[in-house]
Amino acid sequence: MSYTPKQIDLETFDSKIRSSYVEVSSASLGGKVVACSDDFFASRHNLLKPNPSISMKGQFGPNGALYDGWESRRHNPSFDWVIIQLATPSTSVSYVDIDTSHFSGNEAPQSQIFALSQTELSKTATKKISPNTRGWSEILPVVDLGPNSRHIFELGNDGNQGKWGWLMVRMIPDGGMARFRAFGTPTPPALPITLPPDYRSTEPIDLVSPLIGGSIVSCSDANFSPPQNLLLPGRGIDMSDGWETRRSQHQRGKYSPEGPLAGQERKEWVIIKMGVEGVIGWVEVDTAFHPGNYPVACTIEATLSEKGSDLSQAEWTQIVSKKPLGPHRQHFFDVEKSIGEGRVWSHVRYTVYPDGGSKRLRVYGYPLSPSASLTPSASAKLNLPVLPLTYEAFKPYGQVIQGYSFPSSAPKGINVTVANQGTAAKFHRLGKIEETYPEGVGKPGGSFVGCVKAQSRLEVRNGAKMKVELLERHPYTTQAFIPLGRPANSPPPGAFIVVVALNGADDKPDLKTVRAFLATAAQGVSFDAGIWHHSLFTIGGDLEYAVIERGTPDPSSLAYVEKISPSLDTYLQIPPFPPTPLPPGTIETAHIPHPAPVHTHTQNNGHDHLKSNGHPAGSGFLSSILHHGSSSTHASNSSILDPVLITPDNFSKYGSIISSSPSSTHKDSESSPDGKTTKHNCLAPIISTYPSESGAITGISVFRATRKVGLERGRVFDVRYMERHKYTSQAFLPMGKAEWSGQSEEALDEGGEFLVIVADNGPDDKPDPKTLQSFILPPNMGLSYAPGVWHHPVLILDSTIDLACVETQISTGLHGETDDRDCELLSWEGQKVFGRVAVPSL
Incomplete structure (x- = not known):
């Protein structure tokens, strides 16, 4: 080469030069070592690690002393080499940092660097890159290296003006390097002077x-x-x-x-x-x-x-x-x-x-x-990207209702407690329920939970563009939509589009605030009263939803809903959905391990402060039968209850069922003109009889509910807990399971059902064991316990389920504080059980 490399002092480089360039060799960006002559003592892959080399002095492996770097055998007559594929296929290289930290007496005495471009590689017959590949250009001549230090070299025109994709770094003749870093400017994409209309x-x-x-x-x-x-x-x-x-x-x-x-x-x-x-x-x-x-x-x-x-x-x-x-x-x-x-x-x-x-x-x-x-x-028109739905981005318009993989992932201000004897994490008051109708305008009975069955309105596997024709608002009521789960062997769930806008000074949608989101089947939304939004729009597959609102006797009444066309043509650019899943373990998932939910304040629906049975695994009735070799423990015991599939009729004594197939006596239903959406109103009333001074608030929480130890298919389950909520109904809605791969919470494992156990109140004001009943609730149905109904805390079969819970509570979940009026919990210990239920096999 015709130039003498200039060595730069570390302070000048780190403080004034480094930030102007990209570390194009970094493993963090995708740089990797693709070939090497020898790495007998220390791996070549250490060279491109983003963190500084650490000392491993005094540590030895089978081949000798350990080093956080690349080290070859001794006595090489010529040189050792590595070939690095840079993170980008075309870049200049302006500076290199050859680091021999912690190598002293075994550092590489000298180094030399060559570069190869995609253009030169394409001229060769072979695609496998080696030192013998034609087209290598020297960009750093032989330079001297010292022990335990970084060496920064400024490269000449050949490095700066090239469009390099690979580097070959030589150690002459052998030895060790801790790190190698190349800094340059990647070739940017071409700059068009116009963009197409679409x-x-x-x-x-x-x-x-x-x-x-x-x-x-x-x-x-x-x-x-x-x-x-x-x-x-x-x-x-x-x-x-x-x-x-x-x-x-x-x-x-x-x-x-x-x-x-x-x-x-x-x-x-x-x-x-x-x-x-x-x-x-x-x-x-x-x-x-x-x-x-x-x-x-x-x-x-x-x-x-x-x-x-x-x-x-x-x-x-x-x-x-x-x-x-x-x-x-x-x-x-x-x-x-x-x-x-x-x-x-x-x-x-x-x-x-x-x-x-x-x-x-x-x-x-x-x-x-x-x-x-x-x-x-x-x-003259608006083009809205449809973006993944998040709690914070949606906050000006309402709330996002979903479970989270880790308690500390909950939105700021959302309290999280452990519930149901340690089997669930409860995310308190994610969604609010409010209605402010003038006297006599709203439907009698207040707010209700209904159900919507919606067919997909648009195939978006390759993305789609859609015009927003109408926006609507409900001036006196919040309105929540929560996708329900899917029965076994169902096709994958769809998603739904959420378009929202704040009200403007002219009492019309303020299009400066209009936003569009894509919600997965694992996410619900609650629109604040008065928020302009698009009507329910399901895409990419059918969905069933629970809907929570207070309607009016006439669903077309302006007191219930107002509709208006946007003042500007408004279009949505919907991305492909479902997207291609990312490979397991990809760095895009940013997965935090999920520990059992025991890090937060213990609570059972707000009340785990009463004595639990402390019943050890392997003891009691179930264990004694198992030890006698029975695999179907209810075969000869008539006192053991067999659950039945829940229906609106057989559960009516205890509450209500939220389903797209309501009882034949239910008459309050409506369908869209095209027949693709059917809505069943007022399936389950939301009831609260708390004294007004109690401070109780009605809202929507989410339980991330897991299987209970000892609750197994084909085995008998001992009923040791029963609870009731005297002052409130309590609805549980099994939510869908889905994800936007790489851009949302990871989906829960498929499957899961809800084992329901209920009993009448006895003359002693306690649950009557003679009236014990048990049901199986499939994942596409919800239920609502009437106030005062005795029931077992949530029991989940097979796999974890997010349960949206509609209830009124005094407790906020803050610091584990509870209020006895929220929940009354009874427990049975030792040989005493309230009842026994045969858990059905799949």
């Missing part, structure tokens, strides 16, 4: 991805972890690989009375250069693995600045207004509708309030030249 129907790209040159420009704080992690692929492995600021600086540090930001709102920020200019469609903020230190809220701003310009003088436009964030989840935010269609940006600023940790930031959009002919303007 560009939103095409797949967007992540405009800040480092794989196309996205990079961090600056940030306000990086006390615990650097902002560069925000741009990495995947969802990370733990809390360490995100961006986390120091804790609150209230009245101290830069916010102290003498500090530069005294009196200002506390916040931290990071500025990101997009890999390519473009139109922004929506933004994803991921707080994976930050369950207790996520930011309270965030905003996203954008600007268009020329390369190298002073961003301190830039004009920033807020493209996502201040939005709340939640723990350990992806949040999806549409761009504000006040932003002109086709506006081009070059940088974004992500601001968190007041501080905290974020895992990833993705800015999805479409590359476009700043000189594009698509002039930014207020469009």
Whole structure:
């Protein structure tokens, strides 16, 4: 080569140079070692690890001393080598960092680097890359290395001007390297000067991805972890690989009375250069693995600045207004509708309030030249991306009703307790139920639970575009839709589209606030009273729903529902659904292990404070029979009860059934004009007789209910608990099981049924064992216990189920506090049991 490599001091590189380039060799971005001459002592795959090398001094394996790096055998006459496939197929390489940390006396004495492009590789007959592949170009001549140190070299024109996809790193003649890092600028996608009219129907790209040159420009704080992690692929492995600021600086540090930001709102920020200019469609903020230190809220701003310009003088436009964030989840935010269609940006600023940790930031959009002919303007139509439904994004319009894989993943303000003798986690008051009809307008009896059977209205396996013809609102009642489960051997469930808008100053939908979401069968929604929304729209498969509302005698009455056409043509861009599932174990799932729900405050429907039986496994009646070899323990015992399939008629004594096949005596039903949707109103009343001063609140909770130890198919179950709720009805709705792969909570395992055990109240004001009854509730039906009905706490067969629960309670679940009026629980211990039920085999 015709140049002498320049070595850069570490402080200059780390503080002034590194942030302007992408580490294109990093394993975090997809870089990998694809070939190696020898790694006898230490694996070649250590070379590209993102974390610094650690000392393993004094540790030995079968081949000798252990090192966190790459080390070859001794006595090589020429050189050892590795071939690295870079994270992007086309990139320049401007700097390399050859690190020999912890190698002292066995470090590589010298190194040399070659590069190969896809263009050169395509000229060869073989696709297997080796040192003998034609087309390798030297980009770093032989350089000397020292022990236990990093060596930064600035490359010449060959490295900077190339479009490289592979590097070959030599150790001359042999020895060890701890880490190797190559820094460059990936080749960005082409910048079109126009976009087609239907560009939103095409797949967007992540405009800040480092794989196309996205990079961090600056940030306000990086006390615990650097902002560069925000741009990495995947969802990370733990809390360490995100961006986390120091804790609150209230009245101290830069916010102290003498500090530069005294009196200002506390916040931290990071500025990101997009890999390519473009139109922004929506933004994803991921707080994976930050369950207790996520930011309270965030905003996203954008600007268009020329390369190298002073961003301190830039004009920033807020493209996502201040939005709340939640723990350990992806949040999806549409761009504000006040932003002109086709506006081009070059940088974004992500601001968190007041501080905290974020895992990833993705800015999805479409590359476009700043000189594009698509002039930014207020469009005569609205195009809405349909985004995954999350609690925080939906909060201005209502509530999302769903279970969570981990108690600490619950939204802020949602209390979580352990319920049903440790078999369930209860997420309290996820949804509210309210109605404010004028006297005599609403249906008698208050709010009810009904059921809707809905056929799919649109096949969206390849995505679809849909026009919003009407929006509606219910001015005096909340309205909740909760998908029910599916019977065994049913086809996969569909999903449903949720379109919402706030009310405007003209008492019509404010289209600046209109948003569209896709809800899976594992998610319900509750619309606040007065919120404009699209009518129920099922896609990709049929669904059955529980609906919770208070109607009017005339369902077309304006007191119940108002309908209006949007003032602008409004279109939805629906993504393909269901999407292709991600492989098991993919980093996109960001899976936190699910421990048994024992970390939160013990509670049984709000009341686990009474004595439990403490009955050890392997003792008592069931154990004694099992020890005598019986596999069907109810064969000769007439006192053992056999459950029957539940129906509206056989359960009517105890409450109501919520089903799309109601009793033949039920008359309050209606169907859509096309016959695809049938709604059965008022199947189960929501009843509360609490004294007004009790402070009891009616709401919708979710129990993530698991199998109880000792409850097995084909065995006898000892009934040792019975409970009743004197002042409230209590409805349980088995929810659907589904996921948006890689963008939602993981789906629960299929299957599961509800074993129902009830009894009459006896003359002693306790459950009468002579009246014991048992039923099997399939997953596509719900039930509601009437106030005062004795029943066993929830019993789930086969697999975990999320149960939406509609009830009135005094207890909020905060700190495990309970109120005796909410639930009366009785238990039987030792040889005493209330009854026995034969659990049916499958």
